[in-house]
Amino acid sequence: MSELLVAPPSPPSSVRVVFEDSVAAGSGAREPxxxxxxxxxxxxxEVGRRFAAGDEQALAWAYQRWAGQVHGMAxxxxxxxxxxxxxxQQTFIAAWTGRARFRPGESPLPAWLVGxxxxxxxxxxxxxxxxxxxxxxxxxxxxxxxxxTPGPSVDSVVADRMLVLDELxxxxxxxxxxxxxxxxxxxxxxxxxxxxxxxxxTVKSHIRRTLERLRSRLEGDGAALPA
Amino acid sequence: MPHCPPEQLAxxxxxxxxxxxxxxxxxxxxxxxxxxxxxxRAVDAVAVPELAEPGPTATPPAxxxxxxxxxxxxxxxxxxxxxxxxxxxxVLPLRSRSRRRGVLLVAAAVVTGAVAGAGVTALVRxxxxxxxxxxxxxxxxxxxxxxxxxxxxxxxxxGSRALEVQLDAPxxxxxxxxxxxxxxxxxxxxxxxxxxxxxxxxxxxxxxELAEYPLVDVSVExxxxxPTHSGVSIARGQLDS
Ligand SMILES: [Zn+2]
Numbered sequence: 256m257s258e259l260l261v262a263p264p265s266p267p268s269s270v271r272v273v274f275e276d277s278v279a280a281g282s283g284a285r286e287p288x289x290x291x292x293x294x295x296x297x298x299x300x301e302v303g304r305r306f307a308a309g310d311e312q313a314l315a316w317a318y319q320r321w322a323g324q325v326h327g328m329a330x331x332x333x334x335x336x337x338x339x340x341x342x343x344q345q346t347f348i349a350a351w352t353g354r355a356r357f358r359p360g361e362s363p364l365p366a367w368l369v370g371x372x373x374x375x376x377x378x379x380x381x382x383x384x385x386x387x388x389x390x391x392x393x394x395x396x397x398x399x400x401x402x403x404t405p406g407p408s409v410d411s412v413v414a415d416r417m418l419v420l421d422e423l424x425x426x427x428x429x430x431x432x433x434x435x436x437x438x439x440x441x442x443x444x445x446x447x448x449x450x451x452x453x454x455x456x457t458v459k460s461h462i463r464r465t466l467e468r469l470r471s472r473l474e475g476d477g478a479a480l481p482a
Numbered sequence: 483m484p485h486c487p488p489e490q491l492a493x494x495x496x497x498x499x500x501x502x503x504x505x506x507x508x509x510x511x512x513x514x515x516x517x518x519x520x521x522x523r524a525v526d527a528v529a530v531p532e533l534a535e536p537g538p539t540a541t542p543p544a545x546x547x548x549x550x551x552x553x554x555x556x557x558x559x560x561x562x563x564x565x566x567x568x569x570x571x572x573v574l575p576l577r578s579r580s581r582r583r584g585v586l587l588v589a590a591a592v593v594t595g596a597v598a599g600a601g602v603t604a605l606v607r608x609x610x611x612x613x614x615x616x617x618x619x620x621x622x623x624x625x626x627x628x629x630x631x632x633x634x635x636x637x638x639x640x641g642s643r644a645l646e647v648q649l650d651a652p653x654x655x656x657x658x659x660x661x662x663x664x665x666x667x668x669x670x671x672x673x674x675x676x677x678x679x680x681x682x683x684x685x686x687x688x689x690x691e692l693a694e695y696p697l698v699d700v701s702v703e704x705x706x707x708x709p710t711h712s713g714v715s716i717a718r719g720q721l722d723s
Binding site: 311312314315316318319322323324325326327328329330331332335337338339340343344347348349351352353369373376377378382383385386389390393394397412415416418419420423437438439440441443444459460462463466467469470472473474 | 488492529537542547550562655658670678687
């Protein structure tokens, strides 16, 4: 074990939302030989598999490799400090406690962590928004005559954001990877086709169907759409 | 000209430029524009720079891993992160700016010893409707505070959980009450929201291990925009899980 810990760190891997592995996953042809097991530094895919299997060392490896990216996102959203640290901490805790939902064959572990981090950032925005509104309401209630006014509602964009992120979690591949490249990597549909190797028409129709699905969810009649 | 193809309208919702014909039609057609706007609601909700793919990395302080290790019980240590120290040495400084009244949170370890057992009841009940009460806890006043109450964990049919809180406490004017779930050693805490005297229900985050955060804490927060615990607690109970 100590040998594992003193091994030179693997080069920082980048977080990619690309799902070429999952496109080929059906054939199983791209599965690398399992030579890394027990070796000095398992590759990212191996860390993902061990993470899903509940290997505690995999949580430490995942933190070692990707905490910098996750924390970078958190700091970008909130600046350095307690809020960003809380987002990073909660991201890894939620990833570990929710590891049964992680499918190593469908997406790389760092992409999954980034998805959780988005939720935690949105949660923090929603919490701040709620606290602000409730504090304002409490203040104005204390100063004005209480007239049974309805409680403060969450800002509609804040609520939309949480619903959309939640619905993204329910998407299968390749739909999720496609829409995430459009939303979060700002790629055009032709760049997405190039990146994923999927036909242009396929990318376009997936985008259309996913946006329709998100619209249904936002408009309130699509809560139980199948994945 | 007929309406734009549905796929093109979806691309327009993503702010992609359309071919000239479609772009001209879209500029003049209210039906197509309405469609684009309705599809764009989801795009605009999440296509913000803060949620974009990761950019520059940042190294979190060692306390972040310490918190993860404490919450998960994982003893493996990432390379480059100092090993976790005994919990007593790990307690994060609580930002207790306000010492106007009440008990400082750092005293919690002692206080909870006194509170636990006093008035803490647990009941597990079969479902009336599809909501199940898991456990209920008395919120006892700390020191000479006049606040008290009770909190109940309920589980709904869909698996979501909530904390139903009844608080008896004086109304505040330029401060407010906030509800927290806190670890036994007061290292980490989860804010649940603003609490007003009376009855309120708080959603519990999915995946939150209640056993990790058994202390139900009511704090007094100044209106200063600081999201952290003020350090002033007025009532507290311990969930028995
Ligand atoms: Zn039209």
